[in-house]
Amino acid sequence: MSEGERLTELAKRRGFYFPAAGAYGGAAGFWTYGPQGAALKSNVEDAWRDRFVLQEGHQEISAPDVMPEAVFEASGHLDGFDDMIIECGECGATHRADHIVEDNTDIEEAESLPNEDVMDIIADHDIACPSCNASLAGEPVDNFNLMFATNIGPGTSSPGYLRPETAQGIFVEFPQLSEYARNQLPFGVAQIGKAYRNEISPRKSLVRVREFTQAELEHFVDPEEDEPPLADVEDVTLPLYSGESQQAADGGVEQLTVGEAVDEGVVTSDWVAYYLGVARDWYERIGIDMDRFRFRQHLPGELAHYAADCWDAEAEIDGDWIEITGFAYRGDYDLQKHAEHSGEDYTVFKQYDEPVTVERPTVDPDMSYLGPEFGGDAQSVADALEALAERDPEAFEGEDVTVEVDGEAYTVPVEETDFSVETVTENGEHVRPHVVEPSFGVGRLIYTMLAHAYTEDEVDGEERTYLDLPPEQAPTTVGVFPLMDKDGMAEYAREIASALREAGHSVTYDDSGAIGRRYRRQDEIGTPYCVTVDYESVEEDTVTVRERDSTEQKRVSIDGLAETIARLTEGETTFDDL
RNA sequence: GCGGCGGUGGUCUAGUGGUAGGACCUGAGCCUUCCAAGCUCAUGGCCCGGGUUCAAAUCCCGGCCGCCGCACCA
Known part of the structure; x- marks a missing residue:
């Protein structure tokens, strides 16, 4: 059984995740998180929020899942997602119809043509299937849009x-968000939420799905001035698989510190490098195996339409590398697009330390002259006159000035242009921020955490399966058991469970069957500690605490038990020191 | 979407043209002074639809779902 198959089996059996709506046959690419999975997911999101929002001083928002069409026209998703697809009747291969036309004719931008025209062109040119050479004439050209469409309101x-990504919910609201940040760059806005892509072929349980949770951070920075606090992470070692290494015959992963990666220019954006460093330590915190992990740079042809440089964090499972995060330097692409399409202001006004006095040539042409003329x-x-004044004020020194519009020359008397050089005071300038975007796939993180946590060992000759999840992430923190359900032990244990819950722990109480069975049950869902009440407990107010990974036990006092568990989970003390 | 393989209780699995058996799990009880022990009992299943047939979980077709490969992954 592969790692993935074992995991899927455990996930379903123990309540991490399972295919949604199975009673009706299900729908590919949709998964329900069960009790353990939902708790784990919540813990991962909390840990992400802690590191990428709270610790960074960023803000978090929650935007709608449904947005009007205009948003995606601006973002480029409508065009980028609406692919023309043609399927070969012979071999069944699917091709981009517009690409086929462009490759076989002089036509450019075939994507802008109606589907019928593209069909006709394919028939007229008798274009053949690139896979099997059969004729594609007469095959229908369909649209395939990876976005789920809906109607807002009736009709x-x-x-x-x-x-299709949570990011647009941040970009589109930039003018308002900038206000909340008091218009001071840099600032970051994060969002944890669902995104949807109507994938052609969902695969590998949680890895490629149609509805998924993203944790995205959009960090808005002044490209000229802002620098990341690289010193905080400069010694963090990154396993980097650069584009160059990927293309080299003998290339492999290089271990470089953040500082080295920046100095050697392996990672070109300091901001991206900073977040690679932050993320590297965070992955370790949530239990991803750093021996099965790398950062891979996107190859030039692989870059998204918005991205200037992009690195993926990848984790190895079953010999495959799964993308768990994309780190993209998106430049000002998104804000620029939304500014263009909406007509709103997507800039931040940056005030100079000292106002600057500049001489600015201006024109105010007399339209009552230009119009009739x-x-x-x-x-x-x-x-054109305005542009010329800015570019070449000296052109206005003579009697006449000549400008060119669409290849035609127009001569205007200077006195009709009302040319002058004004002295103006500029207090600052409008800056369009650039965006650094770490974008995490929460489901993929969970899948990776579980795959990497999955461990088998032997206890007293018996095989055992457990998840060595970090205590912070484990769905349940502590199991509480009476050794037997008699002589007051159960009552005593229930009281302890209540007390631990009141202290904020996630507690499972279990008095069924043999004690060993209960330990194993908790092992399989990664519960780090189990507290057992025995005869001594009732008499002496002590319990045993059992550690998941070693299965060792220590006897501790009931007093301060909640704090002891808290310190263990938070790593402030170790089990050995109890 | 194409091709290959598959689909039997919650899980793993046996099985045959005559409507299913085991193990584990789960629940109840007994037993039990710390690691899936034992005993008794119980719950629970042939992915869906159509066809062939006296009879289909079994054979055929289609669908759905899963895994793998291809394509796709802006």
């Missing part, structure tokens, strides 16, 4: 989409 006049071109001429 179809207001289309909406389920977001140039007719419909008058506005273009006025715009």
Whole structure:
């Protein structure tokens, strides 16, 4: 059985996750997190929030899953997602219809043509299937959109989409979010939420799904001025698999510190390097095996439409590398697009230390002259004059000035342009922030954590399976058992369970069957500690605490038990020191 | 979406054209002074639809789901 199969079996049996709506046959790519899985997910999200929001001083928001079409027109997802697909009737291969047309004809931008036209072109040119050479003439051209579409309100006049990434919910609200950050760069806005992609072929349980949780951080920075606090992470060692190494015959993963990676230019963006460092330690914190982990740089052809440089964090499972996080330097792509499409201001005003006095050439052309003179071109001429004044004020020194519009020259008397050089005081400038984006797939993190935590060993000759999840992440912190359900032990144990719950621990109480069975049950869901009440407990107010990984036990006093468990889970003390 | 393989209680699995058996798990009880012990009892199943047949969980077709490969993964 593969690692993945063992995991899926355990996940279903023990309540981590299972295919959704199985009673009706299910739907591929949708999974329900059971009690253990939901608790684990919640813990991972809390740990992420702690590190990437609280510790960084960022803000967190929660935007809608459904957004109106305009948002995705601006973001590029509508075009980027609406692929023309043609399927070969012979071999069944699916191809991008627009690409096939572009490759076989002089036509460019075939994507902008209606599907019928593309079909006709394929028939007219008798284009063949690139896979098997059969003719594609007559095969239908379909759209395949990876976004889930819906209608907002009754009717179809207001289309909406389920977001394919949580990021747009942040970008689109930038003007408001900037206000909350008092318009001071840099600032970061995070979001943990669902995203949806109508994948052609969901695979590998939680790895490729149609509905998933993302934890995304959009860190808005001034590209000219802001620097990450690299000193905080410069000694963190990163396993880097650069684009260069991937393409080299003998390339492999290089262990470089964040400092070295930046100095040697392996990671070009300091910001990306910073977050690689932060994330590396965080992955370790949540129990990902650092011996089965790497950062892989995207190859040039692999980069998304918005990304300038991108590294993926990848974890090895069953010999495959699973992408668990993307670290992208998105530049100002998204804010720029939303500014263009919405007409709103997606910049931050940066005030200078000292106001700057500059001489600015301006024109205020007399339209009552330009209008009659140039007719419909008058506005273009006025715009050209303005541009020229900024570019080359000396052009206005003579009697006439000549500008070119669409290859045609227009000559205007300078006095009609009202040219002047004004002295203005500038207090600052509008800056369009750049965006650094670490984007985590929560389901994939969970899948990796479970796969890496899955451990088999032997206790007293019996095989045992347990999850060595870090106590902070474990769905349940402590199991409380009476050694036997008699002589007051159960009552005593229930009181202890209540007390531990009141102290904030996640507690399971179990009095069924033999004690060993109960330990194993907790082992399989990764519960780090079990407290057992025996005869001595009732008499002396002590209990045994059993550690999951070693199965060793220590007797401790009931007094301060909750604090003892808390210190163990938080790593402030070790089991050996009890 | 294509191709290959598969689908029997919660899990793992046996099985045959005559409507299913085991193990584990789970629950109840007994026993038990710390690691899946034992005994008794109990709950629970042939993925869905159509076809062939006197009879289908079994054979055929389609669908759904899963795994693998291809394609896709902006």
